[in-house]
Amino acid sequence: MQRVGEVVRTAQGLAVVRVPADTDPARIGSEVVDESLDTVGRVVDVFGPVDNPYVAVSPSDRSRLTGMLGTKLYAR
Secondary structure: OEEEEEEEEEEOOEEEEEOOOOOOOOOOOOEEEOOOOOEEEEEEEEEOOOOOOEEEEEEOOHHHHHHHOOOEEEEO
8 A cells, every 4th residue: 555645625525635755646546545444535636846746535425525634545
């Protein structure tokens, strides 16, 4: 598994994840899970500066979106 990063905000139905400086961003389409290995959603975009990118994750269950702030996510 690859570390994706931590959810820093939600916007327009997506979770915005800050990618750690020592990690390459997950690929678009990658399945994203939380620390319990529960599926959270899929990566739909990588954006921001090259040295400090962000990843947009489309959640599989939008009702969980507001509770995701601060959650650490991983890609399968």
